Amino acid sequence: MKTLYTAAQMRQMDREAMAAPYGLSPTVLMENAGAAVIAKGAAYVGGWNRKRVTILCGKGNNGGDGLVAARHALAAGAQVYVYIWGDETTYSPESREHLQTLRAMADGKTCVLAETPGALPDLAMLRRHIESSQVVVDALVGTGFHGALREPTATVVRLVGKCIRTTASPVVLAVDMPSGVDADTGAVSGDDPETGAITATATITFGAYKRGLFQYPGKICAGEVLRDPIGMPFPVLQRTAGTVTYMVEAADVAARLSLRSPNGHKGMHGTVGIVGGSESMSGAALLAACGAVRSGAGKVCLRVPAKVAPACMGKYTEVMAAGAGTGGHFTEADVQTVCEEARNWSVLALGPGLGRYAETQAFVRQVLQRAALPVVLDADGLYHVQAAQDIFQQRAYPVILTPHLGEFSRLTGCSVAAIQADSVGTVQAFARSRGVYVLLKGTPTYIVSPTGQTVYVNETGNAGMSCGGMGDVLTGIVAAMWVRETHPAPAEAAFMAAYLHGAAGDRCVRTIGSYGYTPEELAKAVPQAIRELERQAADRYREMVPSSHFEDQGGGE
Ligand SMILES: NC(=O)C1=CN([C@@H]2O[C@H](COP(=O)(O)OP(=O)(O)OC[C@H]3O[C@@H](n4cnc5c(N)ncnc54)[C@H](OP(=O)(O)O)[C@@H]3O)[C@@H](O)[C@H]2O)[C@H](O)CC1
């Protein structure tokens, strides 16, 4: 997993690196940072020799990194135009030191240093320089950015954006963070990422990954993200104090998808009970059942209201579908039947297609109170508990809630915009206060446990998945992952499911098209996504074990 940090956590790491016993000097860290931009950026610019490079430097240490990068670009054969317009007395000592060195190198030809202390740079000249450059280095502002972009930086950011979109098409390398992107949330000032922040080809980030590089719209601005440890002591980079955010990667899911026991039986792979559906919506519950089957559940039982049952029977022959009660939607009268059946299930997925009938509210609440098994609560199931969230704390068995942004907004009473501005903080606070696991669907998806300390982020998936029914399939996958033979912890089951759901969607893009593939097709692609992960895990194993081992086993043919 990639560990993602906040700006405050990164600052703490900087302080630790500089303090005893390591005692690294800030000048050295800045030197390493600037050098890393040129070393890592070389692949994007096709080598620096004879390249014209515009370097925009802010007055903080991000700007200092830019000054160092200028010196390294010159050494690699580039011609540089360096812009800096802060008041030198406010620069850090290390930035001033690197500025002195660059001043001594400025010759007005290969090294043009445009210093306009306290005033906006000559925008006409800056525009000409950007338009004639093959590379722009953005060292305006990094992790120190907060609030909305202020002048004069805002004007320069807009100018860069305009030049890139209209005339020139230089490679843009962002130093640590694309300027204008909040390092903690990925937020960009204003609604338009194109004018509110630099949009980079690649971002070379220092020390550790920052969260905002992987959250929209910051993710778009960052382009490809490369990390350079810039010589920070390993124990400092390994620290995980406070909240830790992890980006889930293929290897993390592969490691938890252990091969099935060759002599296993269906009872070992869990029985998933799906309770959902109503006269107006039978498809959602069926899709959840399909998601569970395709994720390897040992048995899948589907319980729908009696009038919906004929439409569900035989749709998937492997699903044991049956009706409950007599009506077209669930009511209090069906609680007993469902709770008794649930005794034979390993997990209950409650909610898809239940409908928002007043009578169904009591059904959902009482099932949650009485059913003695883990529950995945989704869709209309979430709707019915909005005003009764103390139910979760009364339960002895864990609950995973799988809301999308709109549902989460209703559960928390926060606006969608407020959630997006601090997704991690909002999900953490909610999970802690309600004592639940939350899988907040979106781009990216967040998974948090009731302790709220560890946050998992999943970024598999694509825009083709934003259509009705995809969430229902995910509900089934979460339930099936949770009751696997290996019994993963709820948060692990949730992030495995989120990863596989997205990976299956990504497979559909490759085999069907960017969008227009159906939730059922996505569910059918889950076994292939699992297979792909198994293959990757096997390849890694082969790399680790000498080939002679496989020859001995007859595997070398
Ligand atoms: N990670 C590491 O180990 C190292 C990182 N380095 C680099 O240092 C920056 C962080 O440096 P810092 O000086 O703390 O902050 P920044 O340079 O990112 O930003 C501060 C300046 O930005 C101005 N600012 C802040 N918000 C805005 C805004 N909304 N609009 C315009 N300007 C803004 C701020 O101005 P003030 O007027 O508020 O003071 C500052 O001038 C990190 O990102 C790395 O690049 C080290 O070099 C090596 C070690």
Ligand SMILES: [K+]
């Ligand atoms: K920057």
